[in-house]
Amino acid sequence: MKVIFLALAFPKMDKTKYLYTQLVSQFHENGHDITVVAPTYDDTIVGLQIEEGVKVIRVKTLPLFGVGLIKKGIANVLLPYQYKSALKKNNIGLDFDLIITPTPPITLYGVAAWLKKKSKGKLYLILRDIFPQNAVDLGMLKKSGPIHYYFRRKEKKLYAKADHIGCMSQGNIDFVKKHNPSVSADKLHMLSNWGDIIPLAQEEKINELRQQEGFQDKFVVIFGGNIGLPQKMENIVNLAIACKDEKDIVFLIIGRGNEQENLKNLIKSKNVKNMELRDGLPQKEYMKWVQMADVGLISLSEKFTIPNIPSKALSYYNTKTPILASIDLNTDFGTILDDLKVGVWAEAGNTLDLKKKLMLLYKDAVLRKEMGQNGFEYMKEYLSSETALNIVLKEAGLA
Template sequence: MGEVKKVIFIALGFPNPEKRRFLYSNLMLEFSKMGHDVFVIAADDEGKQSKIYHESGLKILRVPSLKLFGTGNLIKGFSNLLLPYLYKRALRRHKIPLDFDVIIMPTPPITLIDVAFWLKKKSKGKLYLILRDIFPQNAVDLKMMKPNGFIHSFFRKKEIKLYKACDSIGCMSPANVEYVKKHNPYLDPSKLHLLPNWADPQEIVEVDVEATRQKYGLQNKFIAIFGGNMGLPQKLENIIELAKNCQEIKNLVFFLVGKGTEQKRIAKMVSDLNLNNVIMKDLLPKKEYNDIVLLSDIGLISLSEDFTIPNYPSKVLSYYQFKKPVLASVDLNTDFGRMQEEIGCGLWSEAGDTASLKKNLLKLYNDKKLRDRLGQNGYDYMVNNLTPAHAFDIVYEHI
């Protein structure tokens, strides 16, 4: 192990790792486990005053903010623009020494760029970008922003400035690396490298399967589960269209868990179509969600066909973890489907092609051995390539 690094992680949200682990807490815990001094700064849209907490060995400065989640785009956008000012003020107020060796920032949101620059200038540390959102182009793809308009130009300038300032940029997939290279020819390509999403392949605990099935009305059901954000990027209409075309399979149920800007509209669509093979639930406690994934038969992935950027859905990691085969409806600009083929963990169709998606669903529905093999392949790939330890090694190598 090399020298001890003083690391600051600039987060949007950062749940208490003692209660819930997620992508970035797993990485920061790995840094801490390897002996590095980790400091996290994160927004707290329910807090009244900034405060430093000590959670699972991490120092976390939680900063009160305006509403960031579950609100309209205007308030959410203003809240994100305000964050850099709030973060700087909190760091000054708590007299945090700005002598960090490494500044790690993920996207989204790109608005935290200003505090990242400020910390880099003050501390002379290296800036490492975890690129998980190619913004503003994704907003253009989803028609949330006009191309080359004032707002797009404003954020595109910030994006260019960010890429130039970073010492290293970790991208989700090979297609992400190539996309950034192609659309940012000014950028030194040696900054870019592959940093796949990661998760902790926790031991699967015993579940009272029958009690869980009874609780959610899943007795004798073949379950295809979707868990996560229900927004424009996911375009869950494609899953609902599949459900509409599968009503003759009486024991098949589509179990959709999550919240997002499109949740109410999707729920209305299910109601209007009178689909009794779709169950929708708000966000569930992690343990309850894991219980349902464990007894599910298929994990669902959906991405909008409107994307020109190559997205890579992190929710697939929970399917890998619980050895579930993946059924994906994705656009042709992502390499997610092709990578599923290479790993041998699932089947995919072009988003919008319901006939192909149903054909793949039936393959999985009718062949338990195939489901078991694909699920095991996904789990093995995760254990060998996608743990927090693997992510730490990649990041540390580049800082």
């Protein structure tokens, strides 16, 4: 079967293994002819590349990450034109049986619709982001303004054009149904965030890391990943301040993002002594740090009206790390934590309750171990990239 995957964030395949690179690898390993179109990671590397045996067309784009909203918006709007041009320039035949595109971004609608028309193939949407409503929630866009209207129109077109839509949770399905009544319910189905188990480091290596970093007598609460408005890191700073009398608890933040500098300044201005901020790490090293931690943090802004399901939970499942989540009340992620018994949560902004939930984990090593093991077993059984592949093929009627 001939497949094309239109990607936004798609690292070099031999450097980082995450949900999209793993899914693409599954297509390739199962004998499918898959081509990826994605931004380049190096402006000197453009055009058709072979990465881990997969054809990847690397496209030079305007900066898509770490820039202001206007620059980011322009870069995203230009993507479909740049992708079309790259496909033509590299003489790629357009006879695809399956076209896969994730959100973000919804702006790839143009090239996805063009490919569907040219190839007569099926269009499968991996819905990981409900935009532009998430931007409205965070005050980044004004609802009913011209920019919102433009992107909302793109969103509606994408849902209409897609033959199948894989959603992260039941909450996502319900949200799409409620706010897009014209979308056929038959298109919508569950496609949970997925990831393949990465082998854990030996215990002696983790102990060495603890010793090296001075954490041998510390209870480490870790947060890893993007530091931006959606994460509302002020809530985690407030938790750290509330825990200042617990001298062995340390909060470790590893990542980058548009709010990184503001977070540094907040930690400094509030004189937070039990929180350390580190830059992002290569995946292999980062997983060691997560494995070293006692608790894994997830934080979502209380402003969200859309049901986000954070993919960073996968790294916690993988390393058998119990989860403490500060989340809005519109996501069903808290229900997932409760049902699977893999962590605890509190409403974002409720520092007292969040500290109470942290203390529950802090005081109960047996509970932490049980929750960590539950997450690991769940990921191994239900969240592999092979499972994701089978769902995509089955729902698309191509299994």
